[in-house]
Amino acid sequence: MPGELKDAVPVVPLHEWKGAAGRLSKLGGSTGRPDFVVRVPGRVNLIGEHVDYCGYGVFPMAIEQDVFVAVRLVQSGRGSGPPRLILTNTATDQYPPFSCAIKDVREHLSLRRPGESPPWHLYYLCGVLGVLESLGLEGKLEGDTSFEVVVDGRVPPRAGLSSSSALVCAAALTTLVANKGDMTRSDLASLCAQSERHIGTQGGGMDQAIAFLATAGTAQRIEFLPTLSGEKVTLPPSAVFVIANSLVEANKAASDGYNVRVAECRLATWVLAKALGVADFLSLEKVKELQVALGVSLDEMVALVEKHVRKEAYSAAEIAAVLCLPVATLAEKPLMNRIPLENLKLKLYHRITHVLKEAARVAEFHTACCSPSVDLARLGGLMNASHTSLRDLYECSHPRLDELVGLAQGMAYGARLTGAGWGGCMVALCDEGQLAPFLEGLKNKYYSSEGDEGIQKHVFVTQPGAGASILE
Structure with missing residues (x-):
């Protein structure tokens, strides 16, 4: 079990997670109680966009929204063919079931069509293939044990909050547990960053790193050179981070x-x-x-x-x-x-130029968070500067994101796009006194056409959450 290795993914009692019983029932479906469950969170990057693949540090935190994956090991009987992977998503109307022989995972990934949004199951196959490669098991699994997998994702999709990477990481972790492998959290993060490239995007590793290294109550200053490392950073107690969806879908694997x-x-x-x-x-x-x-x-x-x-x-x-x-x-x-x-x-x-100046902003943001006298206006100013750079130098924003960030000015200390961009979410910094009028302003000026439920569905206040875990 990975939880027995030093610095391994922790094993946590299932009942400690809010709503776990209901989700377990949903995940079990018609296949019965799973043999094990894994949980991987989404993330929001507070500052440091498009710098991880350039080797520079980032400043993310895990969010409450997550991916739950339940796995049941099924004895299929002699003569039934090679071991299979049987995938089901609780949102079957959006994500149809998928099944394949485990030996054919690489072949299915090779069929991905560039320029099109990849089907959800390919992200899962990335994580499976990465671990099988690492354990030397690709094409070598024998016997009659197949894997019935049910996925329940609560991270908003195509919103820049790492829903896809969370699924890749969950797939890798379930494959590791199912095959009784051992791997540290850092090694798993690095493996997942590499294996997600089977989908076609050349990411830098932030999403996978925070998925495994996150700790409840703290953000992380994550560095990639000379090796992957994370430093826990306690955020200012007066700081409130608000995530708001621009309602423009962002899928970095769907274009060049x-x-x-x-x-x-x-x-x-x-x-x-x-x-x-x-x-x-x-x-x-x-x-x-x-x-x-x-x-x-x-x-x-x-x-x-x-x-x-x-x-x-x-x-x-x-x-x-x-x-x-x-x-x-x-x-x-x-x-x-x-x-x-x-x-x-x-x-x-x-x-x-964006990369170098954004790397400097990450360092300054970190210093400001660790200062005995925290200046939220300083942090907000760094976030504003980050968005301006992403919009003007990196050209990865979107008019609707710019509108959303613009609305935050004067109502919050600062705001910026979070994630790869081209749509997705904004993260804004305010204090408790600003929170209610800020949310009301967004409701009236951006989400008015969404009705009363718009603000509840598309905007949420977040606190630093825990990283991946194995639930028993």
Whole structure:
């Protein structure tokens, strides 16, 4: 059992979770009581967007909304074929059932159609495949034990709150438990970050890290280099964080936008490294790796970008010329071969400038939270600056998100998009005195067409929640 390993995912009595009995009944369905249940939370990132895949730290916390997964091990009998994975979602009207032989998981993932929103079961298969690979069991499971899995997700989908990554993490954890594997929380987080890339997006690991490392009552300052680590940070007691859904669905796996941003940051790293005479610059994958190699500060990195990376967009041919590479060779590089590189105008200056200044904002936000005299206006100002940068430099916001963030100005200390963007949610910071008028303002000015239930359905106040657990 993973809970027996030091720093493993904790094993928690099922009755400790609010509403667990009702959910267990719902999860059991017609298959009877499950052999075990796992729970993985969603998350909200307070600041530090689009920097994890560049190697820089982030500042998320787990939320109450979560994914519950119940697993029942079923003896299918001799002659019934290889072990199967049988998936059911409690929201069957949105997420149809799926079943396949476990040996065929990789094949089903390979059938994913780029440019389309992946069906929900593919995210589950990512987690399954990641653990089977790690345990050396891919294609090797024998016997007559199949896995009946029922999923109950409470994280709003396509809202930038990590519903997809929570499902990947839950799938990995259930597969680990079912196969009696051992893995630390950090190792599981890293494995899930890698395995989610089977879906096509080149994420950086924040969502998976907070899913496993979160602790109730604290946010986390998560760093990725030189290794994954998390520092618990107690948020100011006077701070209230409100999450509001823009009602614009965001799915980073359904388009090239996310991967293009990752590629632009890598290209900016190469262009800057080449200009500075860094040997073997093509081995660099993250902006922070270059910063560490140069031994300079974030401010000094910004100055180097100003000097060596032009503000105008580049074509692929222009970047190839700077790097002294044939365009075809550049287009075949890992990650570059996942996007329509030669058809894009690549805004390297804008992207890397956002990353460096956002990394500095994360550090300042952390310092401000740890200060004996907390200034909520300072924290809010950093959140506002983050959103402005995401809107103007990273160009990953949406007009409805901008409207929502704009409404928060004057009613809250600050607000910003949270998650990858292009829709999804805003997170706003206020205090107890601002909360009621803020919620009323959102109800009247943004959710008026949703009726009286709109504010209850699409807006919630959140506190730092616990990370993944195995429930017994």
